[in-house]
Amino acid sequence: MPTLTELHPLTIHGRVRSLTFPDRLFLAPMEGITDAVFRDVVIPLGGIGGACTEFVRISANPVPEKVIRRYFGVARCDVPVGVQLMAADAQNLTVTIASAERCGAPWIDLNFGCPAPVVFNKCAGSAMLAKPDAMALIVRTAVAAATVPVSVKMRAGITDAGRLAEVLCAVAEAGAAMITLHARLRIHGYHQPAHWPWIAEAVAVLRRCGHHVPVIGNGAVDVASDVGRMFGETGCDGVMIGRAALADPWIFACARGAPAPTPAQAVGFVFAYAAAIRAVRSDSVCHNKLKQLTRWYRAGGLFVDREAERTALLRGDQLDDMLTWYQTAAGG
Ligand SMILES: Cc1cc2nc3c(=O)[nH]c(=O)nc-3n(C[C@H](O)[C@H](O)[C@H](O)COP(=O)(O)O)c2cc1C
Structure with missing residues (x-):
């Protein structure tokens, strides 16, 4: 059975505004899958406390508002949907965040986890894990630009998790309001089993360095019973589910005790x-x-x-x- 903490809403804080997720289970962003249409049919099935757009890539220019609006769809007030941005540097971030807020984004998520070569070779996504200072600059710039909370979604490392603590402390220090840790390395792609002890390590590291930043665990939550197991084994503040939501969109509701779908x-x-x-x-x-x-x-x-x-x-x-x-x- 879910514990009390698991069932509490989760509140995160931005520079000006705070945001409360009604539940601690999150639908993972998945490019080409979790677009506004998918989110709008899955979220009403229940159990989801938050979701965000697929990554919106910032490159040579700020992302126009109409592009963000296409990713974002219509603002929901029951379950907050954030806008996820991916950038290799802080340029164009401020203007893009202003556009995202005009679209109604209740929070901004920054992607530091994408393993795709087309992203990695442009020094974005998971490539940033080798550059904690540059990551921190992006987070700091986003936090200064946004009135809403800014969160980070990252992997445990590129080829090993040796710099996990350093990266976590850098982004927490820079003002990240929440950190989702996908418990795989970049070299694992999506195929290896996830290593949940890295999520427990993230919780411990952030506590040790005095940053009470909520940690959302992600990776290989395949069935509803894995949710409670991840909370129990890692001490995380929330759980994010990716591919299993496509396999069974009721996984969130079932993790909260609802019957399996007929x-x-x-x-x-x-x-x-x-x-x-x-x-x-x-x-x-x-x-x-x-x-x-x-x-x-x-x-x-x-x-x-x-x-x-x-x-x-x-x-x-x-x-x-x-x-x-x-x-x-x-x-x-
Ligand atoms: C097809 C696909 C597309 C993805 N696109 C994104 C994305 O746009 N942004 C992001 O942060 N993660 C993306 N991810 C990673 C997922 O959000 C999640 O971290 C990963 O699938 C691990 O969770 P799971 O084991 O529950 O599937 C993607 C994953 C898949 C399989």
């Missing part, structure tokens, strides 16, 4: 997601997004003993065939 509910989600995508995008985008979901989906046990059917759906070229399959899977 097959009919699982199929209902697919149709709700399809309708939401089709309202704003083409059928071909919808089909690709449903394939992405189908690759991971395990809600309602729809694919138990039906892996061959999953493979056939992934190979299919007709959206209607896929929707018909789901309709039948629910027995309708």
